[in-house]
Amino acid sequence: MKFFHNPNHLHSLVSSIIDTSKKKAQFNYFTRCFTTRENTEASYSSSSSSKLVLYSYWQSSCSWRVRFALNLKGLSYDYKPVNLEKGEQFSPEFERLNPLHCVPVLVDGDVVVSDSFAILLYLEEKYPQRPLLPADPRLKALNLQGASIISSSIQPLHMLSKLKYMEEKIGSEESLSWAQLHIGKGFLGE
Secondary structure (H helix, E strand, O other): OOEOOOHHHHHHHHHOOOOHHHHHHHHHHHHHOOEOOOOOOOOOOOOOOOOEEEEEOOOOHHHHHHHHHHHHOOOOEEEEEOOOOOOHHHOHHHHHHOOOOOOOEEEEOOEEEEOHHHHHHHHHHHOOOOOOOOOOHHHHHHHHHHHHHHHHHHHHHHOHHHHHHHHHHHOHHHHHHHHHHHHHHHHHOO
């Protein structure tokens, strides 16, 4: 495996955040998220061709964003379903692609990218035909601002795993009203 970033730089970043007794295990876990695949034997791996492969769940809004982008850009891809309800994201094969156990995951040859926002930026850079973002810097910034608000402030609040956790802790009605309140804040600033 090759690192996208200098492992020593990542280590110093992570070291400032995590507890000393857990550093090594957490650092290894963290850096696995910033790697490319080489000779992966996983059954989830793509063929030797460089055709795009998208690991996705039909109900995932993060995956929707990537499917929209792939289609708007006119890029063909293989769709590999990962059923989150059945826990397929926790299989050893999928964990080799994304140790965070989340969809979507895009495989492009030996490059594996997870997180919809990162995938969108990767697609925009690697496949510039049919751009998703406007050329004007001001308009591009507004688009990226909107995407960032959705991906970091709104979307995480309605993830299946988060809502299930909230239901267990405070009940389904409270969980729903909490999510609605914070999603409204993200969209409307209320």
